[in-house]
Amino acid sequence: MAKARETRAVVLFALICFLFSWPLFFCADAWLEPMFARQGNLAAATGSVVAGHLLGMLGPALAALFMWRVYHKESPPAWKWSRLKYYGWAVLAMLGFWTLPGLIGLIFGDTVVSPVESHIWISIAAMAALGWITGMGEETGWCAYVLPRLAPTAGKTAAMIVSGAIRGLWHWPVVVGPIIAQIVAGERTPWELLGAGVVIAFQLVLSNVLFGAVFGWIWYRTESIPLVGWLHYWYDLARDVTIMLLVGYAGSLWVTMLNPFILLPLGWLLLDQTLRGEGMGWKEFLGRLRTPKPGKAP
Numbered sequence: 001m002a003k004a005r006e007t008r009a010v011v012l013f014a015l016i017c018f019l020f021s022w023p024l025f026f027c028a029d030a031w032l033e034p035m036f037a038r039q040g041n042l043a044a045a046t047g048s049v050v051a052g053h054l055l056g057m058l059g060p061a062l063a064a065l066f067m068w069r070v071y072h073k074e075s076p077p078a079w080k081w082s083r084l085k086y087y088g089w090a091v092l093a094m095l096g097f098w099t100l101p102g103l104i105g106l107i108f109g110d111t112v113v114s115p116v117e118s119h120i121w122i123s124i125a126a127m128a129a130l131g132w133i134t135g136m137g138e139e140t141g142w143c144a145y146v147l148p149r150l151a152p153t154a155g156k157t158a159a160m161i162v163s164g165a166i167r168g169l170w171h172w173p174v175v176v177g178p179i180i181a182q183i184v185a186g187e188r189t190p191w192e193l194l195g196a197g198v199v200i201a202f203q204l205v206l207s208n209v210l211f212g213a214v215f216g217w218i219w220y221r222t223e224s225i226p227l228v229g230w231l232h233y234w235y236d237l238a239r240d241v242t243i244m245l246l247v248g249y250a251g252s253l254w255v256t257m258l259n260p261f262i263l264l265p266l267g268w269l270l271l272d273q274t275l276r277g278e279g280m281g282w283k284e285f286l287g288r289l290r291t292p293k294p295g296k297a298p
Contacts, residue, residue, distance in 0.1 A: 002153050060142060102252060112249050143219040
């Protein structure tokens with residue numbers, strides 16, 4: 001009974017997240033950005049994406065606050081800062097994660113160009129000033145709400161997987177928005193959106209389960225919203241600044257291959273460590289997911 005009740009609460013939380021954030025993402029990525037880009041107004045195109053994404057990232061926190069205050073009628077988790085050195089390590093880790101692959105690429109012949117355009121610096125300033133708030137906006141939902149809500153009944157590992165799946169599907173409009181814009185412009189067909197949308201959803205769920213496991217592992221040990229928000233902030237900031245300032249960086253073979261090779265296996269290791277900390281292996285875990293046969297006790 002308790003498990004079903006908490007599952008319903010998480011489903012409602014996810015729906016609120018989508019209802020708040022998806023319109024902002026679709027508006028920015030499928031409408032405003034391509035419209036301004038076609039007009040040659042790159043400042044407005046970049047600004048609309050940054051504004052839409054920053055506002056949309058507040059959705060999980062607002063949904064979590066609604067669930068705590070209105071649905072559960074309880075207080076949010078205590079505000080814990082954790083250790084200061086962890087914030088420094090988060091900065092160094094994310095800077096290294098996004099810059100070292102690019103440096104390796106330069107050694108092996110990559111070429112990048114650094115543009116000097118005002119709209120780029122405006123976007124970077126906006127992300128630098130507001131990114132921590134929006135990073136906490138996401139992790140307040142994915143970590144501080146979903147994990148404690150599901151872990152007592154479903155287990156820590158299952159909670160991490162569910163949280164990562166919601167996190168991945170929540171990002172879906174950001175990826176398919178440009179495809180929708182191409183359909184409107186007559187460059188693609190709706191059938192392409194259908195096929196690509198399913199593949200993108202699957203990829204987002206899989207990658208975000210592993211990506212989210214890193215944040216979940218840190219949350220279980222610190223229960224610090226500022227810390228996981230800070231890590232998210234520096235992940236986004238280091239990624240976007242390098243991509244925006246260095247044209248060709250995102251397309252570097254070294255960047256595209258090394259980043260997933262580092263982050264996703266790390267997420268798997270932390271997910272596996274969490275499961276083993278619960279005293280289970282994957283065979284037992286998957287066995288518990290099977291529906292009991294009629295007439296047999298689960």
